[in-house]
Each structure stands twice: as C-alpha cells, then as structure tokens.
Amino acid sequence: MxxxxxxxxxxxxxxxxxxxxxxxxxxxxxxxxxLYPIRSHTGAAQGGISAALGNVEEDKPEWHxxxxxxxxxxxxxxxxxxxxxxxxxxxxxxxxxxxxxxNRTPEGRIDQRRFGGHTRNFGEGPVRRACYAADRTGHMILxxxxxxxxxxxxxxxxxFQVVDLILEGTKxxxxxxxxxxxxxxxxxxxxxxxxxxxxxGRMFKxxxxxxxxxxxxxxxxxxxxxxxxxxxxxxxxxxxxxxLGILISExxxxxxxxxxxxxxxxxxxxxxxxxLDLAPRDIVARSMLTEVRNxxxxxxxxxIDDYLHLDATHLGKDTLMKKLPDISEFCKTYLxxxxxxxxxxxxPTAHYAMGGIPTxxxxxxxxxxxxTIVDGLYAAGExxxxxxxxxxxxxxxxxxxxxxxxxxxxxxxxQYAKGxxxxxxxxxxxxxxxxxxxxxxxxxxxPHGGHxxxxxxxxxxxxxxxxxxxxxxxxxxxxxxxxxxxxRDVRVQDTSSTFxxxxxxxxxxxxLLDLSLLTAASALDRKESRGAHSREDYPERDxxxxxxxxxxxxxxxxxxxxxxxxxxxxxxxxxxxY
Amino acid sequence: xxxxxxxxxxxxxxxxxxxxxxxxxxxxxxxTDMSFLEMLDVLNEKxxxxxxxxxxxxxxxxxxxxxxxxxxxxxxxxxxxxxxxxCQLHMRHxxxxxxxxxxPFRSRAFPIKKDLVVDRSAFDKIIQAGGYVSVNTxxxxxxxxxxxxxxxxxxxxxxxxxxxxxxxxxxxxxxxAMLFTSAKISQLCLLPQGHAERKKRAxxxxxxxxxxxxxxxTNLRECEAVCPKSISIRNIARLNREFVRAAxxxx
Ligand SMILES: Cc1cc2nc3c(=O)[nH]c(=O)nc-3n(C[C@H](O)[C@H](O)[C@H](O)COP(=O)(O)OP(=O)(O)OC[C@H]3O[C@@H](n4cnc5c(N)ncnc54)[C@H](O)[C@@H]3O)c2cc1C
Ligand code: FES
Numbered sequence: 001m002x003x004x005x006x007x008x009x010x011x012x013x014x015x016x017x018x019x020x021x022x023x024x025x026x027x028x029x030x031x032x033x034x035l036y037p038i039r040s041h042t043g044a045a046q047g048g049i050s051a052a053l054g055n056v057e058e059d060k061p062e063w064h065x066x067x068x069x070x071x072x073x074x075x076x077x078x079x080x081x082x083x084x085x086x087x088x089x090x091x092x093x094x095x096x097x098x099x100x101x102x103n104r105t106p107e108g109r110i111d112q113r114r115f116g117g118h119t120r121n122f123g124e125g126p127v128r129r130a131c132y133a134a135d136r137t138g139h140m141i142l143x144x145x146x147x148x149x150x151x152x153x154x155x156x157x158x159x160f161q162v163v164d165l166i167l168e169g170t171k172x173x174x175x176x177x178x179x180x181x182x183x184x185x186x187x188x189x190x191x192x193x194x195x196x197x198x199x200x201g202r203m204f205k206x207x208x209x210x211x212x213x214x215x216x217x218x219x220x221x222x223x224x225x226x227x228x229x230x231x232x233x234x235x236x237x238x239x240x241x242x243x244l245g246i247l248i249s250e251x252x253x254x255x256x257x258x259x260x261x262x263x264x265x266x267x268x269x270x271x272x273x274x275x276l277d278l279a280p281r282d283i284v285a286r287s288m289l290t291e292v293r294n295x296x297x298x299x300x301x302x303x304i305d306d307y308l309h310l311d312a313t314h315l316g317k318d319t320l321m322k323k324l325p326d327i328s329e330f331c332k333t334y335l336x337x338x339x340x341x342x343x344x345x346x347x348p349t350a351h352y353a354m355g356g357i358p359t360x361x362x363x364x365x366x367x368x369x370x371x372t373i374v375d376g377l378y379a380a381g382e383x384x385x386x387x388x389x390x391x392x393x394x395x396x397x398x399x400x401x402x403x404x405x406x407x408x409x410x411x412x413x414x415q416y417a418k419g420x421x422x423x424x425x426x427x428x429x430x431x432x433x434x435x436x437x438x439x440x441x442x443x444x445x446x447p448h449g450g451h452x453x454x455x456x457x458x459x460x461x462x463x464x465x466x467x468x469x470x471x472x473x474x475x476x477x478x479x480x481x482x483x484x485x486x487x488r489d490v491r492v493q494d495t496s497s498t499f500x501x502x503x504x505x506x507x508x509x510x511x512l513l514d515l516s517l518l519t520a521a522s523a524l525d526r527k528e529s530r531g532a533h534s535r536e537d538y539p540e541r542d543x544x545x546x547x548x549x550x551x552x553x554x555x556x557x558x559x560x561x562x563x564x565x566x567x568x569x570x571x572x573x574x575x576x577x578y
Numbered sequence: 579x580x581x582x583x584x585x586x587x588x589x590x591x592x593x594x595x596x597x598x599x600x601x602x603x604x605x606x607x608x609x610t611d612m613s614f615l616e617m618l619d620v621l622n623e624k625x626x627x628x629x630x631x632x633x634x635x636x637x638x639x640x641x642x643x644x645x646x647x648x649x650x651x652x653x654x655x656x657x658x659x660x661x662x663x664x665c666q667l668h669m670r671h672x673x674x675x676x677x678x679x680x681x682p683f684r685s686r687a688f689p690i691k692k693d694l695v696v697d698r699s700a701f702d703k704i705i706q707a708g709g710y711v712s713v714n715t716x717x718x719x720x721x722x723x724x725x726x727x728x729x730x731x732x733x734x735x736x737x738x739x740x741x742x743x744x745x746x747x748x749x750x751x752x753x754x755a756m757l758f759t760s761a762k763i764s765q766l767c768l769l770p771q772g773h774a775e776r777k778k779r780a781x782x783x784x785x786x787x788x789x790x791x792x793x794x795x796t797n798l799r800e801c802e803a804v805c806p807k808s809i810s811i812r813n814i815a816r817l818n819r820e821f822v823r824a825a826x827x828x829x
Contacts, residue, residue, distance in 0.1 A: 036698075038742055039644040096724065099711040099771045101734035108725030134735055139643065143738065147710030150702065158699075181691065210639040246641050322732075330641070333666045450623070493626040498593050499634045499692045502626075 001186050002425065005030045005155075006417040008175060008190040010162050010217060012037035014138070014402035015381025015409075016196030017145035019363070022410025023192070024154045027417035030188065031154055032177060034161040034212060034504070037146050041198050041210050042402065045138025046249035046326065048130030049095075049403070050118060050396035051088035055109045056128045061085040063120060064129065066571060068397060071117040071280045072354075072390020073531035074547065074573035075230070075566055080361055080386045082570065084397070084404050091403045092131050100144045102133050103323075113323075114254040117280040117394040123578070126278055130396045135249055135326045138399060160186070161504055162216060164433040165193070165224045165377075166425055170367060172377035173423035175220075176433045180504065183497035185434055189425045192413045194378035195221065195357060196406065201234075202508075203516045204350035205461035208240055208247040217383040219511030221357050222518060226367060226374065227551035227562065229385040230355035231515070232523035232533045235393055236466050238284040240349025241334055242307040247351070248327055248344055250395045253277045255323055257312040259288070260343065261296040275578040282392040282532045283578065285348040289466050298345065304462070309343035316340065348466060354393055354532065355522075356385040358551065358564075363409025369551060369564035376420060380409040387549060390566075391531020440506055446491035449506045452483050456509075456516055459483075464520050469536045473524040480517045481557070487513055518552045521559035526550065543573055581607040582674040586621065588633055589681045594689050594697075600679065614657065614667040615640060615647065634693040640665040642806060645741030648748070649694045650681045655745035655804040663743060663806040683748035687755065687791040698744045700790040701758060707786035708779035709762040711771050724770055737764040739807040746801035746809075752793030757801040759787050760817035761809050767820055777824035784821055 006027035009020045016031060023029045033040070052059040064085035069076045096102060096110065103111040112128040120127040133140040149156075157177075164176035166187070174189035200215025201207035218228050238259070239248040253259070259277050261267045271287040272279035279287075288308055291297060297306030312320065317340040320328050324339075331339045357379040358366045365377040381402045388401055463476035487510060494502040528542035529535045548563040583606045591598025605624070608617050615637050622632035638646040647664040651657035657667040672678070680694065688696040738761070746757035763780060766772030772779075795814060802811045 035638055035644075035646070039638055039646045041639065041644075043645075043741075044639055044641070044643045097711070097771055099766055099769055101731055101738050101765060101769060103735070104726050104728040104731040106728060108727055111728075133738070136735070136739060139741070140735075140738055144710075147705055148712075150706045151710045151712055156702075210641075210644065212638050326643075329661070333642070333662055333668075493629075494631055496631055499695060501634065502632065 001184070002427070003030070003186060003188045005188060005190045007192045007413055008032060008188045009194045009196060010175065011040070011196035011198060011381065012156070013040035013042035013196060013198050013381060014141050014145060014399060015406035016194070017142070017149055018403050018406030019194050019196060019380055019410035019413065020149050020154050021145060021152060022407055023413040023417070024149070024152045026414035027192070029154050030157060031149070032157045032160040032162060032188065034159060034180070036158050037156060038142055040142060041213055043139045043142045044210065045399055046135040046247070047115060047251040047254070048113065048132035048137050048396045049092065049141070049399040050115065050129045051092040051131055051400065052085065052129060053089060053092065053110060053112065053131065056105060056112050059120065059127055059129055061089065063122060063127070064088065064118070066122050067118050068388060068394060069390070069571055070123070070576060071394040072392055073541065073576055074568065075387070075390030075530060075549065077387050077567040078570040079567055080388050083361060084388045084400060087404045088400050091400065091407070095141060095144055095403070098144050098148055100133065100140050102131050113251065114278060115395040116250055116253070116278045116284070117275070126275060130254065132251070135251055135324050141399060141403070161507070162220060163507055165220050166429045167224050167374070170372065171375040174425050174429065176430045178437070178504065180499060183500055183503070185430050187425060187427070187430050189423055191420045191423055192376045192378060192417045194363065194380060194409055194413060195383055196379070196381040197383045199353045199382040200512065200515050201350045201353070203457065203460045203512050203519065205457040206240060206245040207350040208237055208245055209350070214508035214511050215383065215515045216508065216511050217379065218356050219514045222514055222554040225553070226365060227358060227553045228355060228518050229358040229549050229551055229564070230387060231519045231552050232526050232550060233354035233391045233531055234350060234519065235281055235352040235354060235532050236285040236348040237351035238281055238288055238348050239310050239346040241330070242345040242347045243305070244334060245349040246330065246334060247349065248310060248330070248346060251324060252310060252312050252327060255319060256315055257310055259284070260309045260311050261291050262298050262300050263296070267291050267296065272578045279578045280392055280394060282534070285466055286534055288348060305347065307345045307347045310346045311343040312339045313341060313343065350461070352393055352398065353382055354385070354389040354391065356383045359384050359386055361386065361408065362412040363405055364412065369562055376416070378409045378413060380406045391533060437503070440490065440503060441492050441495050443495055444491055446489045447486055449490045449509050452487055452490065453509055456480065456483055456513060460516055464523055467534055467536055468523055470524070473520055476520040477517065477524060480513060480520055484513050484517065514554060518554060518559055522550045522552045522561065525561050547573060580610050582610060582669065582672060584608060584672065585677045587677065587679045588693070590633070590693055591690050592692065594691055598690065608669055610668070610670040612669045613640070613665060614669065615665050617669055634695045636695050637665055642666045643741065645743040648683050648743045648745055650683060650748055652679050655683065655749045656806055661806055661808050683744050685747045685753040687753060688744060688747065696744070698742070700792070701742050701744065701755070703790050704755065704759055704783055704786050705762065707782040708775065709766070709783060711766060712775065726769060730768055734765050734768040737761045737768070737809065737813055740809055741807060743806060745804045745806065747792065749800040749804040750793065751798060751800065752796060754795045755787050755792040756795040756814050756817065757805060757809055757811065759783055760813035763820055764813040764816045767816070776820060777827060780817070780820040780824040
C-alpha cells in the first residue's frame, strides 16, 4: 500500500516531534514511529536542558558555545555550536510558553543547576546553566511537544517500523515500513523525509538505552550508501547503576554528589582539580576505570565489573526528595537503598552516540566531504551528526540539540516541501525489503538471534569500550563480521503476522550489527585519543593527523573510510585540561 | 539470591476480534533477582523452544519512565509493589508455589490487541480535546519569562509526572479516566500559560473522556493506589472545580 505525504518524519522523540511541529505548518505531514510517541526515549532524559539564561548567575551564549567545543575535544563544528548556544534561550522560552513546568527560583524565575563541563568565562569554574523540571525534564519536553503536534493535527502512524529508504541517485522519495499490528509492508512516498530515530546504545552489553534504541535510521541510510560520521565516538556515562546500566543522572553530582573509591577518597581531585566530579563525562568515566584497574574499586579486585561509590548522603533527604525524586525512587526499587543513607554503587554505562547521519545546519543529509546534499533527506536528534558534540557531548546538550536542530530541520522542510517537485514511487520500491522479510520468516531452521545479540554486545563492550587498542579492535571487527555472516541464516521462530515482535527484533539486530561494524572500523582507523575515543596505544590527541571527522561507508562487507574537515573558525584548538 | 518455581496463568488472545482465555504455564528456577519482565522473557524463550507463540507484552525503557509496560497481576495493576510500574517489579516479592494470574489492562476504552497488549489511544483523544497550550502568552524573553512561584510549579510538576500507562483506568471498577485527565488538566490550569484556555479545556476534555467510553468516577480511589507516579486524587477535585466553573460560566 502506498501512502502519499509531502513530509514524512520518522521518530517521535524530541527531535522528530519538534520537526513535525514546524513542518506541519506548511506541508502535509505524517509521523511514523515504532513506539507510541510519548513512550520515546527522550522521556528518559532526567537532568536538564542547558541555556545561558543567566537567571541565577551571569552567563553568556558565547561561554556555552566554547564549553561545547572544548567539551567535544575540538572536533565540534564551531558555527553549529554557536547556533546551538544562541538559539537555546529562545528554545527554552518556547517550551515554557507551551506549558512546560520548569523548576523555579524563590523569585519565580526558571531555576538552573550545574552540569558537567559547563563553565563560566571560558573555564573558570562551574556555572548554573541547566534548566530542569525535577529529574523528569525529557518526559516534560516530550509531553509538551506531543500536545502541540496533536493540536496541529499531525497524522501519527504508531507502531510502524521503517526498514528501508527509497533513494534515486541523490534524491529521496520515501521509505518502506512494516506495520507491527498486521505485519504488512507499506510505502510512504514523500518529498521530504526526516530521520529522528534516536540512539543505538543497544550495541553494548551495559547501557542506559531502552530496547528500541537500535539505530534503525543510521543503519537504513548506511545500507543505501550514505556515510556515517564520527562513529568511533560513543559516550559512556560515568554513573550507571552497577550491573544494570540504568542511569543515575549527572544531576546528582550537579547538586553536590561526590564519587569515592574504596578508601572513601574523592579521587576526582587527582584527575580534574578544577571541575572535580563535574568534569566532562569521558574524563570522569576514564578516571573511574583507572581507579578500578589500580585496585581502588570498592571490591578492589581490579575486575572490569568492579565499581565505585556515588555519595549523596550529605545532601539530605529534603534536597533529594525535592530535586531528585525519581532517582531516589530508582535506588529504592533497584538497589533497595535510600541515597540519603547509603552511597550508590556505580559503574560507567554506554549512553550516547555522538556520531550518526551527517547533516548541515539545516538538518540536510550530506553525502561526502564535498558537502553534496541528498535532496529531500533530513536527520535530527541523536541519530544525526551536525556536529555539535564532536568527540564528547556535554550533559544537557542533547535535549538542546533536539529542540534547536529539530526545529531548524522542520522549518527548512516546510520551505523545501512547498517548492520541490512531486515524487513518484511504485510498489517495486518495497521489493528488497519484502524479500528480506520473506527470507527471515520462511520457516526454515536457523540460529537464534538472541545469542548473536549477546555476543555482539559483549564484544563491543569489552573491545570497543572505554579503553581501546589495535589488537582488540581488530578482533572486534573480525568477530562482528563473523556474526554478520551467521546473521544471514537467522530465522524467526514466531511466524505469525500480527504483532510479530520477534521479526522486528531480528531486523533491529541486523541494524545493530551494521552499526557495530562501522563503529569498530572507524575506531580502529583513528590512531589518536580524543574525547570519548581513548586508545592505550595512541594516548595523545594528534591534531596534525586527526583533527577531522570520519565518514564511514558501508560497502557490502567492507567499510571504506573517508574524512571531512572540522570547522575551527572561532577558537583555535588547545590542549584540554579542567 | 534464591530460585523459585511458579505457576503462571496468562491471558492469551490472538487479536482484538478473537476470544481469549487464561492458559497455564509452569516456570521453574526463576531467580528472585530478576525483574518481572525478565521472568516473562524467560517464559517466552521457553515457549518459543516448544513451538508455542510467545506472549505479547509491551515494554521499552524497563526503568519506569516510558509507560509502555503494564498488566494486572493477581488483580492489581502493575502488581503488588506500591508506586512502581510492572517493569520495576522484582521477583523477590514472590515465593515458590505462587500462582500468578496475569491479565491485560482491561477497560471498555482499551481494546485488547493481542495477549497483554492493549490499545490506549483513547488517551490521545482526550489530550487532543484540549490538553495543550495554544495561545502564546509569553512576552519577549527578557531573562524573566513568566514568574511562577515554586510551590505552584511543584504542584504542576507532580501532576505532569503522569506517564499515561493506564493503570488508573484498569484499576477503576467504573473504567474511569479521571486521574489521567485530571493530571493533564491540573498541570495546565495551575500554570499562567494555561489560564487563557482553561474553560474550554475542561469542558472538551471531559466530554471526550465520556465519548471514548471511559466510565464515571465514584470516588473509589483505586486509581491513586495503583498509580506508579503517585498522582494524587486531589487532582480530581481540581478537575471537578474547573469543570463546574466552566460549565456554569458557559451557561
Ligand atoms: C537515561 C537517559 C538520560 C538522559 N538524560 C539527558 C539529559 O538530562 N539531558 C540531555 O540533554 N540528554 C539526556 N539524554 C540523552 C537524550 O535523552 C537523547 O539523546 C535524546 O532524547 C534522543 O532524542 P531523539 O529525539 O533523537 O530520539 P528518541 O527520543 O530516542 O526517539 C526515537 C524515536 O524514533 C522512533 N524510531 C526508532 N526507530 C524507528 C523505526 N525503524 N521506524 C519508526 N520509528 C522509529 C522511536 O519510536 C522513537 O519515537 C539522556 C539519555 C538517557 C538514555
Ligand atoms: S517499560 Fe517503560 S515504564 Fe515499564
């Protein structure tokens, strides 16, 4: 079945909904989402959204932009970072006007709190920049945007999973989609398609990401010849609950929480004398792992799963209940402890993809290092790479990225869809996807997808994790290739056509395997340490050879790497100390 | 850590038109460290091996945030643990020999799609009827925006904590959606941004609630008891006030 729209948005997290809100003002818009919109992962974001409002102390967008560039270890495109910081202020007021209940100062203004890597006057000390709605900021943003989209009568197709992209040369004309309820294939033809499918932390064993974060958008694009940018940069968040990976927001440290080793020492004093526990995430995560390796973890056995303590006991029950209610709940539910009485056992957890589908400042997808644009194809949010996060994202900058660049992409689409010629697609556009699905469901015997998922996640966690080296990454590439071979024979056990979640999970596994391969290959090729990419065999940053974005092309069974310049037009790269 | 053996009686229904019934399965050596959904994963793996269709159930974040999961366990929505979603329920609350009856969130307004999966889109219809701010009430941003006292902001925020899981509807003997609707109305009517449209909002959201097949509230308070986000029924009182005020002034 073919559906005709002017604009199709894939994903209904913060980025997709904001884009839909803008695009629908001027074009006939559909939003496809494999989850119900308000169930999207944006709802999990706890800590806040940054903007230099200066409500509680002096702050400037320029400082915010600089922090973003430095936090990203100078791999950030600097004009894009300035846009992010400048448009942040209007974005927060827009959300407020639409009814988002932010926390307030005693005078009734929007309250702001500290977050890692956000500083005053180019690094002098921490600044209060994160606006928040208790620890439910993402949930509130999602609700607010969804209410607005419903008001604008955007058409929602919930539980529709995109499996392929229709491209003719460098022009996009739609997507191929499976409907979960019936198992039927649909074609959505559109002049403009925007991917906002979120992250892909499910590549890793221990992650803060939900099951749906399987990187479908980037994987579908990669299989259609679009490169993925900076895939080697994946953020590990310092404070996941030990063993589970569930996130304890940085807001706990923002409110004064302290990391301690087995001797009760505040070890961040040694690694980051100025910012201490609020240093950027890559630095804190590495420091933690170094402590564990030195036998200073709580057990002290130097094992990879040893852990540290996040101490919030001195904050008092009152502050915890008022400012971090969900986190107190988490600790009680998952650990049976009250953070007001006991320290929280934590360990870094795979959290955020800095890399993704390359775009310009309007969300238009770029095909190569010459800046060739794919007409009608857009991306925004975590699945995209503008790049404002470079080699390491600062906390609260992701929600900001969603609203600023989701909005910009939506506005551009509204213009584009009006002017562009109509597109024509016929049923044959779904042929490849149909063959693939028929094969997976042909009822023959095949290996179990679950084991492949397990092996992939373990390999990625152990060999392409926080610390990396040539030997292990090469092993990872080989192992992932091997898993991709085995994957070809995987079959679904459940062959029913209604609500066949088994089938969709196998499709998602295929996506994760492709992204794992691109990640490992990109990481292997970058022979330096920068931001979240930290190599034991090349411990220094190497601006002469590697101050450049990687572009990884998936070509059948191999990965071809190319590189693209970084925009350093405002601040000259400097060593990064905190 | 210990292991327990369980008997499960689970509602199986092929699709919204088919007739459903409870099927019995046994499951041995379930670690008490597992979450309830992990226990269902184990069951599904076992069923798949035996050539039986796995049990369909909704989930995503598995950390109590997204509102996807939900089932009625031995008559209680989201199970016996207070203030948690089903995904946050742990098997340590059960013991060997327990029989668990697992049913979908039932209500006239939530048709069953398959097994434990229900269609909660009626909630969207309620939001659509007015659960948003459409008039731009903010002035030019001057660093102050709209001043709101922190007490009011907190009340609005508590109401906005609703994740739309539908446990309130499933637990209500009348199948009312009052807690859900009142949470949405409270959030907006408490904030100055939401004042302009408050009358129209209250009337049309309540009207839609009735139209979608939700029942009436008779103050049984079952909803508050199962709500994973502890939304207070004081919000219902606020909704009633809003509604009465709107109804009278609209004439
Ligand atoms: C626990 C946690 C806490 C966080 N806290 C913060 C914070 O405090 N501040 C901050 O700035 N950032 C935070 N982040 C990061 C931030 O929340 C995410 O990066 C961001 O929400 C991603 O939004 P998105 O719109 O790109 O995607 P998502 O919100 O993940 O939405 C993706 C959408 O795409 C849809 N989709 C995916 N695949 C398909 C497909 N094949 N077909 C159809 N639809 C599809 C999904 O249904 C979903 O609607 C946090 C992340 C986590 C995991
Ligand atoms: S799975 Fe998200 S709330 Fe339970």
